[in-house]
Amino acid sequence: MFDEKEIVRRILKSDFRAFELLVKQYEKLVFYVVHRLIQDHHNKEDICQDVFIKVYQNLGKFQFQSKLSTWIARIAYLTAVDYTRKAVKESFSEYPDDIDRYHFTDENPEEELIQKDAAAYINHIIEQMPIHYKTVITLYHLNEFSCAEIQDITGIPEGTVKSYLFRARKLMKEKMQKDINNNGYERNE
């Protein structure tokens, strides 16, 4: 069983094996956040490593006021957002200021993806969404954090998290239905 307090205590005493155990325990959590928020496929591993180095350097400041996973997810989220801002400035500017009015465009050929597999199709849809939608969708569904924990991780108020989650899922459902109908219509033709 993974005992957070014991592991942290050992790491603070420079036990590197304990740190390796911590990385093993949370590497999926960090990868999911980085994978969804960052488009650049080549740097994902480096960014994940950067996250864990920050974890190591700041572990002494962790006071167990939240779960260790929430704290690590916050570091991963902030690192990914920081990287996105630095590397792809336009990816932020291309999103509308009012993300509540965000909608998918019809320019992308999703039909090809539908035929491949559903998970790839869903990932493709998520990639096009504003970063806040991507974040809440990933943290809630993939990392299985609650809305209150997502507030702790991102700093977005819980009510807004729920609203983003609802809007993002609704948009995705509508997009899916539209693509399925278009696909079915084209096949029938």
Add this chain to the structure above:
Amino acid sequence: MVMREMSDEELQHLAEQGGATNENLSLKEKEDVLVYQNLFQNLKAEPVEGLPFNFAANVRRAVQQQDALKGDLKFQFMLLFIFASILVAAFGLLHLVSPAATEQLMTIPPKFKWSAGLAVLMFWCVNLLTTGSGFKQISKQQ
């Protein structure tokens, strides 16, 4: 009796509870709930790609190297501090024992004194730079 149409929020909630079989739902609502359930299921799917199996060991090694280099840097500064302290203490002691000898030492032509001091400083700087470049290399690897 006309049934009230469910809002999207209610449909999402129902889908999370797994309620597509609810008899009170209209055909359109059932279809919506099923699409939501399918969406939620796919949102939980782990990405096909992932981190290499030795990722944790690589991170541990990088952190370990970084720590060692930090220790080296600390050691270099400590060495310089000790050397300077010894020099000052020796000079002070000499001044206490024989002020004349201190004055004599001060009259040694400056170029000899400075060249000795400079040689020590240069040795220390080379050491420091070697450690620093190692530190940069590890940072780049990260």
